[in-house]
Amino acid sequence: MKALIDFDGARVFTIPVRAGYRSFEACEGMLIEGPQGWGAFCPPRECDDLAAARWLTSAIEGGTVGWPDPVRGRVAAAVTVPAVGPQDAAVIVTDSGCTTADVHVAGQPEDLTRLEAVRGALGPAGAIRCVVEQGWDAVTAAQLIPVLDHAAGGLEFVQLASTTAAELTALHPRVDVRLAVDVSGVLPEGLALSDIADVAVLTVGPLGGVRRALRFAERSDLPCVVAAPAGVAETSIGLAGGLALAGALLDVPFACGLGTAPALTGDVVSPGRVLTPVDGYLPVAPMAPGPDAARVAEFAVDDDERIAWWRRRLTVARELL
Incomplete structure (x- = not known):
């Protein structure tokens, strides 16, 4: 082949x-x-x-x-909110039409005003997740996560970056907010994934494709969310693989973190085929769009x-x- x-x-x-x-x-x-x-x-x-x-x-x-054949034709998407000011964050959320937001944070005071602005734009029924841009040790994370949760008016989960299994083992019992971990970057080292996290983040590229990610989800003892790798904005051709995974999963309990196309100044596909959320959803297709x-x-x-x-x-x- x-x-x-x-x-x-x-x-x-x-x-x-x-x-x-x-x-x-x-x-x-x-x-x-x-x-x-x-x-x-x-x-x-x-x-x-x-x-x-x-x-x-x-x-x-x-x-x-x-x-694999999909079991649904579209999936709910989370809008990506980068490290911008509160007014820009609110505009990004409002313009997206999404009811879930992935808000990037780095442990800075402006994270709190950004989260407050996103909550104001989403309203009380919207879901907010934090994507941490840098590695935090267990002590730092245990101190900051409750503060972020309060500013957001409640977090669906926090996705930690570059955190070791040992740090997660120490942190998991110390916080009430669910912890999400990109399973392509953290190896439990003999531990059950449920010992260190509450949500498994599936990223198609790092895991080696839709089928490999799907097999992991079938073996996982945690609910899964499909996302682009943290800090990575993919073309619509790349994002289509994540959507294929989300379309094939039997259970999709969270909006997918695949609303990253707006982070780029353009795309390699025609404007009408760019995978930008519409009314909060992205389509599942049998193949990726072709380049223009x-x-x-x-x-x-x-x-x-x-x-x-x-x-x-x-x-x-x-x-x-």
Whole structure:
């Protein structure tokens, strides 16, 4: 099947982040065409080769073997609220039409006014989750999480970044707010996942595709939420994989953290196919949208050194599949 994938013709692109979205980095990667459709290979530059190989497995899955059949045609989405001021945060939430917000925090005083503004925009029935941008030890997290919960008028959960299983083990019994953990980044080291968290965050790229993530969810003893990796804004081609996972899960108890497309200044698909939430929902499709030639040309990388770097990364990842 790999022989049918157009690796040699993969285009390198980069899409900048919108002004004010300092929580995110530009989306850079390669567009790969398979016999049945397209994928986006966009592993973070700092990830190791084995992690990049999982991202590649995810990128080629939809265009080769395809995704599992969905059990729903759309999923509720959470709007992403980056580290912006309270007025901008309220506008982002109101314009999104979503009833759930993923609010980025970093342990700064302005986090509280941002959360208060989001609560004001959502109203009492809306759900707010905090996405922590930096690693906190158990003591720091235990001190800050109740303060964040109070400012938000109640949190659905807090997603911690770069926190070890040992720190989570110490923290879990000390807070009343549910803890969510990206299972691709934290290994329980012999512990049950329920010993260190209350919600499992499934990220398709780092886990190696929709099927691998679905198998994890089937074995998990925790409720799952589908999301883009923290701080990562993906193209609509990349986001389609997360939506395929959310569409195939038997139970989707939380809005999916896939409303990240607005963080980018553009997309590689035509404007009508950009995966931006409408009335709080995103569609589940049998395959990713195809790239638009004009948009790909707009965001194409023309630096020979960067193109060579990505081709080397692709070659190494292919060898590890």
